[in-house]
Amino acid sequence: MARVVVLLGGISPERPVSLVSGAACAAAARRLGHQVHEIDPQMPDWIAQIAALRPDKVLNALHGVWGEDGRVQGVLDWLGFAYTHSGVAASALAMDKTKAKAVLAGLGVPLANGLLISRFEAAKAHPMEPPYVVKPNAQGSSVGVFIVRKGANRPPGQLLDPDWSYGDEVLVEEFIAGKELTVAVLGDESLCVTEILPSVDFYDFAAKYSEGGSRHQIPADLPQSVSQAACEAALLAHRGLGCRGVTRSDFRYDPERGRLVLLEVNTQPGMTPTSLAPEQAAHRGMSFDDLVQWMLEDASWPR
Numbered sequence: 173m174a175r176v177v178v179l180l181g182g183i184s185p186e187r188p189v190s191l192v193s194g195a196a197c198a199a200a201a202r203r204l205g206h207q208v209h210e211i212d213p214q215m216p217d218w219i220a221q222i223a224a225l226r227p228d229k230v231l232n233a234l235h236g237v238w239g240e241d242g243r244v245q246g247v248l249d250w251l252g253f254a255y256t257h258s259g260v261a262a263s264a265l266a267m268d269k270t271k272a273k274a275v276l277a278g279l280g281v282p283l284a285n286g287l288l289i290s291r292f293e294a295a296k297a298h299p300m301e302p303p304y305v306v307k308p309n310a311q312g313s314s315v316g317v318f319i320v321r322k323g324a325n326r327p328p329g330q331l332l333d334p335d336w337s338y339g340d341e342v343l344v345e346e347f348i349a350g351k352e353l354t355v356a357v358l359g360d361e362s363l364c365v366t367e368i369l370p371s372v373d374f375y376d377f378a379a380k381y382s383e384g385g386s387r388h389q390i391p392a393d394l395p396q397s398v399s400q401a402a403c404e405a406a407l408l409a410h411r412g413l414g415c416r417g418v419t420r421s422d423f424r425y426d427p428e429r430g431r432l433v434l435l436e437v438n439t440q441p442g443m444t445p446t447s448l449a450p451e452q453a454a455h456r457g458m459s460f461d462d463l464v465q466w467m468l469e470d471a472s473w474p475r
Contacts, residue, residue: 174206174228176468177253179244181212184236185315185337193443194233200464201231213238223251229471230255231464233443236311240440241267254471258439262414266439267310269343272413276434279412281405284424284433286345294342295331298324303347306331308338319347348433350426353392355406356441356449357419359470362403363452367392388448390455398425401432409437417470418463420449 178201180194181187194210201208211221213234222230230253238244240257242264248255258266266272270288277283289299294306302324307317316338318328331342352368367389392399406421420441425432441449443464453463 176201176206176208176229177222177227178210178231180233181214182234182239183214184239186235190235197231197233197443197464200461203461204465227253229468232256254473256467256471257417258415263439266413266437269309276409279408281409282433284345284348286343288343290340291331291342295327299344305345305347307343309341309343311338348424348426353423353425354448355402355421356452357406357410362407363456365392365399365402366390366448405434415439418449
């Protein structure tokens with residue numbers, strides 16, 4: 173039995189998802205017989221709480237900024253406790269979509285064409301011919317993402333919202349029509365390919381985390397060559413960014429042009445009842461409890 177701290181909640185826009193992910197992981201760890209303590213970094217004394225508990229393992233179930241961008245990982249490195257998922261460098265790199273794309277392009281991973289500009293510039297006029305996608309450069313779970321359809325007269329007005337809280341840098345990318353795919357990687361193995369079939373036009377935050385927001389086809393109905401290419405690209409991205417533990421890479425596939433592109437690498441994928449990585453693990457015969465145990469055993473500290 174290990175003393176386990178589960179970090180959940182946090183201060184990012186993805187806090188509601190993290191609370192669900194963390195609660196599910198904590199429940200699994202308790203079923204496995206571990207001594208579990210849940211800590212929400214929204215509290216000002218969270219670092220002192222971790223230090224006082226002196227955990228054997230920290231299960232990081234945080235999402236978004238101050239969760240999977242390298243900052244919490246730096247705190248855990250300084251404290252000297254083993255933790256799940258990727259370390260400081262890989263977490264920070266994967267969270268910055270533009271920097272991650274630069275690394276992945278050098279590895280030969282297929283990517284969508286895009287550019288990094290300020291949200292104010294993106295709101296003035298179309299930065300590229302529609303259709304295109306505008307997304308915050310350092311957020312997850314599709315928060316702050318807009319699809320500008322062909323024929324649109326103006327860019328999204330929400331980019332100038334005074335309450336915008338997703339950073340001033342946005343990534344503008346060509347829109348790739350077709351299928352939404354995802355591949356989870358555990359350690360050094362891609363699991364399989366899932367096709368995501370949203371109940372709405374866009375696989376946004378609500379579609380990802382609401383009951384009935386999307387349907388998952390696992391394994392995806394694809395030519396074997398495409399499935400293999402997606403699994404190989406996900407593993408290449410995982411290794412190339414220096415990730416460890418569990419990651420999930422998201423793709424778009426246009427069957428008419430036979431074009432597959434990687435959109436982003438999630439270094440701490442969701443662990444909610446509707447999440448994709450646990451679903452892929454289950455498809456491969458690994459229960460949710462097995463997955464949590466695997467993550468705890470994989471947890472490490474860069475000595």
